[in-house]
Amino acid sequence: MAEIPRQTVTPAPLATSLGTASRSSAVADVAGLHVAFRREGRNLQALRGVDLRIQSGEIVGLVGESGSGKTVLGLSMLGLLPKTARTEGTVMVDGVELNGADESTRRRLRRRALGAVFQDPMTSLDPTMRIGRQVQEVAGSTAEALRLLEAVGIPDAQRRLRDFPHELSGGLRQRVMLAIALAARPKLVIADEPTTALDVTVQAQVLALFRRMRDEFGCAILLVTHDLAVASTVADRICVLYGGLVAEVGQVRAVLDHPGHPYTAALMASRIGLHADRDSQLPVIAGEPVQPSSDPVGCNFAPRCPAAAVLCREQRPALAVVSKHGGLAACHFQAGEDVARTLSTIATPWVAAASGRSAGNVTVHRLSVRFPGRRGLRRSEPFDALSDIDLSVAPGEAVALVGESGSGKTTLLRAIAGLQAPTSGRVDLGGGRRPQMVFQDAGSSFTPWLTVGQQLEERVAHLPATVRRERVLEALARLGLPGEVSRVRALQLSGGQRQRAALARAVIEPPDLLLCDEPISALDASLAATVLNLLGRLRRELGFAMVFVTHDLAAARLVADRITVMTRGRIVEEGTPDTVISQPSNPYTQTLLASVPEVATCP
Amino acid sequence: MPVRGVVTPGSGTLSRIRTREGSRLRDVGVLERVGFVLLLLLLSTSLAAPLFVLDPVISVAPAFQAPSPEHWLGTDDVGQDVFSRVMFGLRTSWLSAVAVIASAIVIGGATGLVAGARGGWVDALLMRLTDAFLALPGPVLAIAVAAALGASLRNTLIGIAVVWWPWYARLVRGEVRALAARPHVDAARLSGVSPMRLMFRHLLPGALPPIIVAASLDVQILVLTLAGLSFLGLGAPPPSPELGAMAARGADYLFASPWIPLAPGCAVFILAVAANLAGDGIRDLFDRG
Numbered sequence: 001m002a003e004i005p006r007q008t009v010t011p012a013p014l015a016t017s018l019g020t021a022s023r024s025s026a027v028a029d030v031a032g033l034h035v036a037f038r039r040e041g042r043n044l045q046a047l048r049g050v051d052l053r054i055q056s057g058e059i060v061g062l063v064g065e066s067g068s069g070k071t072v073l074g075l076s077m078l079g080l081l082p083k084t085a086r087t088e089g090t091v092m093v094d095g096v097e098l099n100g101a102d103e104s105t106r107r108r109l110r111r112r113a114l115g116a117v118f119q120d121p122m123t124s125l126d127p128t129m130r131i132g133r134q135v136q137e138v139a140g141s142t143a144e145a146l147r148l149l150e151a152v153g154i155p156d157a158q159r160r161l162r163d164f165p166h167e168l169s170g171g172l173r174q175r176v177m178l179a180i181a182l183a184a185r186p187k188l189v190i191a192d193e194p195t196t197a198l199d200v201t202v203q204a205q206v207l208a209l210f211r212r213m214r215d216e217f218g219c220a221i222l223l224v225t226h227d228l229a230v231a232s233t234v235a236d237r238i239c240v241l242y243g244g245l246v247a248e249v250g251q252v253r254a255v256l257d258h259p260g261h262p263y264t265a266a267l268m269a270s271r272i273g274l275h276a277d278r279d280s281q282l283p284v285i286a287g288e289p290v291q292p293s294s295d296p297v298g299c300n301f302a303p304r305c306p307a308a309a310v311l312c313r314e315q316r317p318a319l320a321v322v323s324k325h326g327g328l329a330a331c332h333f334q335a336g337e338d339v340a341r342t343l344s345t346i347a348t349p350w351v352a353a354a355s356g357r358s359a360g361n362v363t364v365h366r367l368s369v370r371f372p373g374r375r376g377l378r379r380s381e382p383f384d385a386l387s388d389i390d391l392s393v394a395p396g397e398a399v400a401l402v403g404e405s406g407s408g409k410t411t412l413l414r415a416i417a418g419l420q421a422p423t424s425g426r427v428d429l430g431g432g433r434r435p436q437m438v439f440q441d442a443g444s445s446f447t448p449w450l451t452v453g454q455q456l457e458e459r460v461a462h463l464p465a466t467v468r469r470e471r472v473l474e475a476l477a478r479l480g481l482p483g484e485v486s487r488v489r490a491l492q493l494s495g496g497q498r499q500r501a502a503l504a505r506a507v508i509e510p511p512d513l514l515l516c517d518e519p520i521s522a523l524d525a526s527l528a529a530t531v532l533n534l535l536g537r538l539r540r541e542l543g544f545a546m547v548f549v550t551h552d553l554a555a556a557r558l559v560a561d562r563i564t565v566m567t568r569g570r571i572v573e574e575g576t577p578d579t580v581i582s583q584p585s586n587p588y589t590q591t592l593l594a595s596v597p598e599v600a601t602c603p
Numbered sequence: 604m605p606v607r608g609v610v611t612p613g614s615g616t617l618s619r620i621r622t623r624e625g626s627r628l629r630d631v632g633v634l635e636r637v638g639f640v641l642l643l644l645l646l647s648t649s650l651a652a653p654l655f656v657l658d659p660v661i662s663v664a665p666a667f668q669a670p671s672p673e674h675w676l677g678t679d680d681v682g683q684d685v686f687s688r689v690m691f692g693l694r695t696s697w698l699s700a701v702a703v704i705a706s707a708i709v710i711g712g713a714t715g716l717v718a719g720a721r722g723g724w725v726d727a728l729l730m731r732l733t734d735a736f737l738a739l740p741g742p743v744l745a746i747a748v749a750a751a752l753g754a755s756l757r758n759t760l761i762g763i764a765v766v767w768w769p770w771y772a773r774l775v776r777g778e779v780r781a782l783a784a785r786p787h788v789d790a791a792r793l794s795g796v797s798p799m800r801l802m803f804r805h806l807l808p809g810a811l812p813p814i815i816v817a818a819s820l821d822v823q824i825l826v827l828t829l830a831g832l833s834f835l836g837l838g839a840p841p842p843s844p845e846l847g848a849m850a851a852r853g854a855d856y857l858f859a860s861p862w863i864p865l866a867p868g869c870a871v872f873i874l875a876v877a878a879n880l881a882g883d884g885i886r887d888l889f890d891r892g
Contacts, residue, residue, distance in 0.1 A: 419789050437793050445786040449808045458794040505794070 027113075027187045027220045028054040028077055032089035033099075035072050035081065044292040046072040048244040048300075049089070051319065056187060059214055059221040061231025061252065063267070064241035065524035066495060067289050073241070074190045074224045078116055079106030094187050115181030115189040115219070119196050121173035125165040131176050132161030138183035148179040151216065153209060170405075171202035178209065182217055189213075192224040196522075199404035200551055204595040207234050226524045228267050229597035232256060237327070240264050243290030243300035246319060248336070250327015256599060259336030260322035260329030262305045269343040270529035272520075273598055274554045274581060280347035281536065282529040282558070288494060299332070306342055307335035350536060353396065354543035360430030362416070362513055362545065364391040367425035369411050369569075385411040386569045388425070393513065395430075398539060398546040400556030400577075402592065403566035409549045412566070413437070413515050416547065432512030438535075440518040442502040446490035452501050453486025459508050475508035476501070479534065496527050503534055510542040517549050532558055553596055557581050565589045631884045638880020645693060645874055652690035659688040659844040667860045677862040679853065683842070685862060689870045691844035696874060699760055700825035704818050706764045711771025712807075712814065718772070719779025720802045730776065733769040741766040742832060749837045756839040759832055763825070774817055778810035812889040820882035823875045830871045846871045 035047040064070040091098040094113040135145035149157035152175040195203040239249040248261040259265040266285040287304035302312040319328040367389045373380040401409040414420035439445040479500040520528035557577040565573040573586040662682035676685035718729040745762030833847025846867040853864030
C-alpha cells in the first residue's frame with residue numbers, strides 16, 4: 001500500500017461545523033441515535049450513535065450498503081420502528097421528540113409533518129381502492145387530489161382517478177405514492193429506495209420529479225438509497241452511513257470530489273460508470289461489512305481500510321470538519337483523498353483469457369415465445385415475449401442483453417437455459433454442455449433447507465462422494481470462500497457470500513456458457529463491483545462464454561464484448577460496447593443511455 | 604472470512620421490515636401450551652392403558668355401580684369398568700384419527716407432489732380426479748362402505764380416508780406449484796438433478812410445514828367425525844370400547860347412571876379440545892405471518 005500521511009484531525013464543535021443555517025430551521029435533528037434489536041439472544045446494533053440534521057427544504061441523500069442502518073434511520077424518523085427496537089438518543093422531527101413518544105403523538109406528527117415513499121408502491125397502496133379515493137383521503141377533496149396527481153406528472157389524471165393500483169405501471173404507482181406523501185403538505189418526506197424497482201428511464205423521471213416537488217412544495221426529502229449515482233443526481237447534501245455510524249456528510253459535489261472518509265472514496269472508486277476502465281478490474285475494498293452483533297472498539301471501517309493505523313483500531317473517530325468540503329467525516333486522518341488516489345493507481349489488469357472451449361457457437365434461431373392470454377371472465381390478449389430472435393454467441397465471448405422490464409431479455413435467457421419452451425424457433429448449444437445460470441437474487445437460488453455444499457455437490461453427482469467433497473471445497477476456495485460455507489444454508493451467509501456461493505456452483509464444473517440474470521442489480525456499489533470482477537476473472541480463467549442480462553448499460557459495457565439492446569421482445573441494436581455507448585443508432589438506446597444516472601463530479 | 608450467522612435487522616426496505624425466520628416457541632400462547640401438554644398426557648396414558656387398567660370387554664363387577672375408588676368411573680350396564688373402556692376408547696379414537704391422516708398425507712401428498720411437480724396434463728388429470736373425490740359426501744360414503752362391507756372400525760376408516768386425502772392433494776399441489784416457480788428449483792434443474800431428487804429434496808420439504816399444520820388441526824375434526832359415526836353404529840360392533848358407541852349405548856341410562864354416557868362423551872370433548880388447542884399451537888409455530 002502506498003505511503004499515506006498520518007496526521008490526526010481534532011474534532012471541531014458540531015454546532016459551528018455544519019456550515020448551514022441555524023439550528024432552529026432544522027426540520028429533523030437526530031442526535032446520538034442508537035438502535036438495537038435482540039434476536040436469538042444476541043444484541044444486534046443497527047445504529048451506533050448517528051447524528052444527522054436535515055434543514056427545511058433540502059434533499060439529503062442517505063447512502064450506505066445493506067446493513068448499514070439506512071433503513072432503520074429512515075424508520076426512526078417516521079416513528080415506525082418495531083416495538084422490539086431498543087433506542088437511545090434523540091429524534092426531533094418538526095420540534096417533536098419521537099424517541100419514546102407514545103403512538104398517538106407519533107401518529108399526529110406523521111399526519112402533520114411527514115410523508116413516506118417506499119420501494120414497492122404495490123404494498124403501500126390499497127389494492128381494493130381507486131387511486132383517486134386514496135389520494136383524496138389525505139388531500140381532502142377530489143379537486144385537490146386531481147391537482148396533486150397532475151403535479152406528480154400522471155398523464156390524463158382525470159381518467160386515472162378511477163383506476164385501481166394494479167392497473168398502473170410501476171412508475172405511475174410510485175408517482176401516486178408521491179402524490180399521497182405530498183397531499184398533507186409534509187415538511188419532510190422519507191423516500192426509501194423509491195426508484196430501485198423501476199426501470200432506468202422511469203427512474204430518471206421519478207428522480208427529476210423529486211427535485212421539482214421540493215421546489216414546488218418546499219418539503220425536505222430524505223432519499224435513502226444504496227446507489228451513489230442516484231443520490232448525487234438529486235440530493236443537495238449526502239450522508240454516507242457505514243456500519244450504523246455516519247462516515248461522512250456534506251454537500252454532494254464537494255464530498256464526492258474530495259472525500260474525507262476512505263469509505264466514501266472506496267464507494268466512488270468502485271462505482272460502475274460509463275467511463276470506467278474496461279481493461280482492468282474495478283478497484284474494490286476487500287472485506288465484509290460490520291457485523292451487527294459485533295461491537296468494534298475503534299473505527300468501524302478499520303478492518304477494511306487501506307489507511308488504517310493503530311489509532312484507528314483503538315479509538316473511534318468523531319465527526320470532524322473536513323476543510324476541503326466544509327462537511328464532516330469520521331476519520332482520524334481524513335484519509336479519503338489519499339485512499340482515492342491509492343485505489344486509482346492500483347489497476348489490476350485482467351488475467352490472460354484462456355482459450356475458448358471446444359464447443360461450437362451457441363445460436364438462437366428465429367426464436368419466439370408467446371405467453372397465452374387468459375381465457376374466461378378476465379380475458380387477456382396473448383403476449384409475445386420474444387419475436388423472431390436471432391443471436392449467436394461464440395465460444396468464450398461475452399454478450400450483454402440490455403433492456404428494461406418487459407423487453408424479453410430474461411425470457412430469452414431462460415429459453416437458452418432450457419427453462420422456457422419456445423413457441424417457435426430453436427436454441428442450438430453447439431454441442432456444448434448444459435448452460436449454468438446466475439440469478440438476480442443469489443439467496444433465493446439456493447434451496448433454503450439444503451446446505452450450500454449439498455447443492456454444489458449436485459452438479460458433480462456423477463463423481464464418488466469423497467471426490468465430490470474435494471471439488472466443492474476447491475470451487476469455494478476459487479471464489480475466496482472458506483470450506484465451512486459448504487456446511488451452512490445460504491440464508492446464513494451474507495449477501496456477498498451468497499453471490500460467491502452461487503458462482504461457485506456455476507463453475508464447480510466449468511460450463512461452456514454462463515447465463516447471468518441481472519446478477520448485480522440489487523447489490524450495493526462495492527458488492528456489485530466485486531461480482532463483476534469475479535465474473536470477469538472466472539470467464540477469462542475458465543474460458544466460458546457468457547450472456548449477461550442487465551438493464552444497466554454501464555455494467556454491460558464493462559463485462560461484455562458485444563452489447564445487444566432489446567425492447568418489446570425484439571433486438572433493436574447490436575454492436576461492440578464502444579459503438580453502442582458512443583454512437584447509439586437506435587432512439588431507444590439513446591434514451592437508455594441518457595437515463596443512466598452518473599455521479600456528477602468535476603474532472 | 605467468518606460466516607455470518609444472522610441477516611442484519613431491517614436489511615430490507617421500510618416496507619419489508621417484518622422478517623420471517625424459523626419457528627419460535629415464544630409465539631405460542633398459554634392455552635395452546637396447556638392443550639399440547641394435555642394431549643400428550645392423554646395420548647401417553649391411553650397408549651399405556653393396557654398395562655394398568657382392567658380388561659374392557661369382560662364384566663368385572665356388578666352392573667350400574669357409581670364411581671368409587673375401585674372403579675373410578677363406575678361400571679356400566681353389563682358390569683364392565685367404564686374407566687378402562689374410556690381409556691381404550693381414547694386410544695382407538697386418536698389412533699384412528701392418526702391412521703386416516705397418515706393415509707391422507709401419503710395418498711394426497713403423493714398425488715399433489717406429482718401433480719404440482721409435473722404440471723401440464725398430469726396435473727390436470729390428477730386434480731380433476733381429486734375434485735371428483737372431493738365431491739363425495741364423507742359420512743354418507745362411510746355409511747355406504749359400512750353397509751356394503753359390514754360395520755367395522757376398519758371399514759369406517761376406509762370410508763373416511765377415501766374423502767380425506769383430496770384436501771392434502773390440493774394443499775401439497777398448491778405449495779409445490781408455488782415452490783416450482785422459484786429460482787432455487789430452476790437452479791436445481793440446471794444442476795441436472797433427477798426428477799425424483801427434485802421432488803423429494805427440493806420441493807417436498809417446502810410443503811411439509813403446511814402439511815403438519817393441516818394435520819394437527821385435522822386431529823380434532825376426525826376425532827369428532829369418528830365419534831359421531833360410531834355413535835350412529837358405524838364402527839366396531841359392541842362390546843368393543845369405542846367412545847361414540849359407548850355414549851350411544853349409555854344414553855338410556857343418562858338419568859339413572861349418568862356416568863355411563865357422560866364419561867365417554869366428556870372424554871371425546873376433552874380430547875377434541877386438547878387436539879384443537881395443540882393444533883393451534885403448532886400452527887402458530889409454523890405459520891408466522
